[in-house]
Amino acid sequence: MKQTAKLRVTYRMEDNQLQPSPENASRTEDALEVVAKTRQAVDEPHDVMETPPNLQQLINELNRLVGLGNVKELVREIRAYVEISRRRQSFQLKNDGLVLHMVFKGNPGTGKTTVARILGKMLAELQVLPKGHLVEVERADLVGEFIGQTAQRTREQLKKAMGGILFIDEAYSLARGGNKDFGKEAIDTLVKAMEDNKNDLILILAGYEQEMEKFLRTNPGLRSRFPIHLNFPDYSCNELLDIALMMIKERQYQLTAGALDYLRRHLQEQIDKNTSNFSNARLVRNLIERAIRRQALRLVDKRIYGRDELMQIMREDLMATQNEVNVWTMPD
Ligand SMILES: Nc1ncnc2c1ncn2[C@@H]1O[C@H](COP(=O)(O)OP(=O)(O)O)[C@@H](O)[C@H]1O
Ligand SMILES: [Mg+2]
Missing domain, CATH: 1.10.8.60 (Helicase, Ruva Protein; domain 3)
Incomplete structure (x- = not known):
């Protein structure tokens, strides 16, 4: 703060003595720019904080992706949220705990898997996840054909994903066939694992927007466990x-x-x-x-x-x- 105040005063003093001329005009602009930059740096400590090189590399990788403005914004939000949660914790302020299970809605080829992979690595850099790797599965990897097979298959995939992200493509296919279907058993096993491994696992459900909406509507218990929703629109x-x-x-x-x-x-x-x-x-x-x-x-x-x-x-x-x-x- 001190630095900003000092700069501001210096500038004002100079300004009072300035005579209008093209040269002075540009000096004024320069001075204004310095003041603005300094003020920004002081007001937004986030921007001047050192970003570890690995994290910066991942941020660059994400930013290089074409479009996806809302996704980039949300990732910024998550990064800030993680940072602030940690700082609040150090002052013993209330912390709801980070719940970062997500739903990715969009057509094929809109970048869902790509973003999930980068996000996993970022969360590992931010020490939210121990490993941050991505395990991508679909119904056939989780659901078996016989009694008992489903829980076993699902637990196997969960074990692989532990410390990272379990990414379930076309997640609504787990609800196919209703209550008699083994898909329900997979969902129950997943929900239980989410509770038991709060700090070691993030789940991402991905798929077409409409199917996903319907799936979550018919499984309200599931919806409340996935606070973050991201849309991946078709590219222009x-x-x-x-x-x-x-x-x-x-x-x-x-x-x-x-x-x-x-x-x-x-x-x-x-x-x-x-x-x-x-x-x-x-x-x-x-x-x-x-x-x-x-x-x-x-x-x-x-x-x-x-x-x-x-x-x-x-x-x-x-x-x-x-x-x-x-x-x-x-x-x-
Ligand atoms: N915004 C983007 N900028 C650059 N490449 C992209 C972008 N979105 C997707 N891709 C590329 O398109 C391909 C398909 O993306 P993917 O993440 O697998 O889509 P989805 O999981 O939604 O089906 C990948 O090779 C990925 O690198
Ligand atoms: Mg994909």
Whole structure:
């Protein structure tokens, strides 16, 4: 605080003596900027606090993801919440305890698994979870076909996930078949494990938004155990293009202008078609990976091995041929 006050006073004194001139105007701006920065630093200790390098790396990794503004915001919130809970604890202030079980709602390929993986590592860095690894399961990994098998399978997966995150994809499929189904046994086993291992395990239920809403509506007891809900909206055409460009750059390739134009038009076409199996960023990844294979074939066929050509993805590498599986509508 002292530093801000001092700076402010110095600035005011100088300001009184300033004569209007372009040079002084810029000095005033500089001074204002310094004051603003200092004030911000003092008011928001969070920003000047040293972030451990591993945590910073994960924050960068998350921020590099295209779009997902709400997800990034919530992760910031969780980080702050963890920090404040710890500080409150040191003053013996009331702490409700961190309950970080979550529901991720969104279509395939919208980044749910990717975010969960980064989040797990972050929570380990923040010492909220001992390990922070991600164990991704679906119904078949938890539910058996005979009596007794389900509890055993579910406990096995829980054991693997202990210290990290158990990520249950298409979680509503556990409620398939109602009360007679073994899925219910899996849910009961999971709920019990959540209570018994409060500090060692986070559960994330993932899946399509509508199915998830219905599932939680019909299982109110479950809903109250998952305080954090995150929506993963479909990506816009521009976001998908950005994702494509990012993936290409990471792999040290480039798109020609023709290829970029083709990609833009076809992504928009796919979005407009509104098919139910459109898999967002996963579609983009499949498409890029296929283009890379087709570029390789084109270069080998023509014996072109120059550095620039080795990097270039052309329109024809992206285009679907008639007798091959159409990646645009390929199921996952
Ligand atoms: N916002 C994003 N920015 C960059 N790549 C992304 C983004 N969202 C998803 N991806 C990529 O798309 C692919 C599918 O994402 P994933 O997390 O598996 O989706 P989901 O679990 O929702 O089906 C992964 O290769 C991932 O890296
Ligand atoms: Mg997934």
